[in-house]
Amino acid sequence: GAVVSQHPSWVICKSGTSVKIECRSLDFQATTMFWYRQFPKQSLMLMATSNEGSKATYEQGVEKDKFLINHASLTLSTLTVTSAHPEDSSFYICSASVAGYEQYFGPGTRLTVT
Amino acid sequence: GENVEQHPSTLSVQEGDSAVIKCTYSDSASNYFPWYKQELGKRPQLIIDIRSNVGEKKDQRIAVTLNKTAKHFSLHITETQPEDSAVYFCAARNTGNQFYFGTGTSLTVIP
Numbered sequence: 001g002a003v004v005s006q007h008p009s010w011v012i013c014k015s016g017t018s019v020k021i022e023c024r025s026l027d028f029q030a031t032t033m034f035w036y037r038q039f040p041k042q043s044l045m046l047m048a049t050s051n052e053g054s055k056a057t058y059e060q061g062v063e064k065d066k067f068l069i070n071h072a073s074l075t076l077s078t079l080t081v082t083s084a085h086p087e088d089s090s091f092y093i094c095s096a097s098v099a100g101y102e103q104y105f106g107p108g109t110r111l112t113v114t
Numbered sequence: 115g116e117n118v119e120q121h122p123s124t125l126s127v128q129e130g131d132s133a134v135i136k137c138t139y140s141d142s143a144s145n146y147f148p149w150y151k152q153e154l155g156k157r158p159q160l161i162i163d164i165r166s167n168v169g170e171k172k173d174q175r176i177a178v179t180l181n182k183t184a185k186h187f188s189l190h191i192t193e194t195q196p197e198d199s200a201v202y203f204c205a206a207r208n209t210g211n212q213f214y215f216g217t218g219t220s221l222t223v224i225p
Contacts, residue, residue: 059115
């Protein structure tokens, strides 16, 4: 149980285009979903926290207009990287949590912007 | 926000020896402290966690201790095995239910 999927697993896009990443909790309802960014050999950096039906809470330094997060249901959250640039290339991981304690991670999405 | 520091960044031990990784946090109101293991190219996996009302927790070869006064917590792995080799992250959850991660420790267990 407690499986989180993420789609796509990798994506290559051209500079200036937008990319949407989906995060789904497959066998449980997640009250909260988190989006992280991970650079090679580095830690997970929290980008935003989203609760179903409400606006996401962004961490300081994360542009909310660039990284659009939608948490439309208890099983789905999406991250849209708008007008992507090469510096947005990274590994994006989502996680889902019930009651705010244990979080279950998705497999991650490798984004490459050319 | 919360600031979590983790040491050491790399750790090599002989198989069978113990490994200890330490983390400190800045927000005294943080109340949940999980540890994750991440193998190369894979997602982080929770290996043990501790809540702020507990000082120590053990699960087979893995244990975590928490010192709330000093705001630090540690991961202890005994009888290490080669399959324990991975990157380990500590994290702290604040009262806003946000998680902040340490910088990671790359553990290598030498057979």
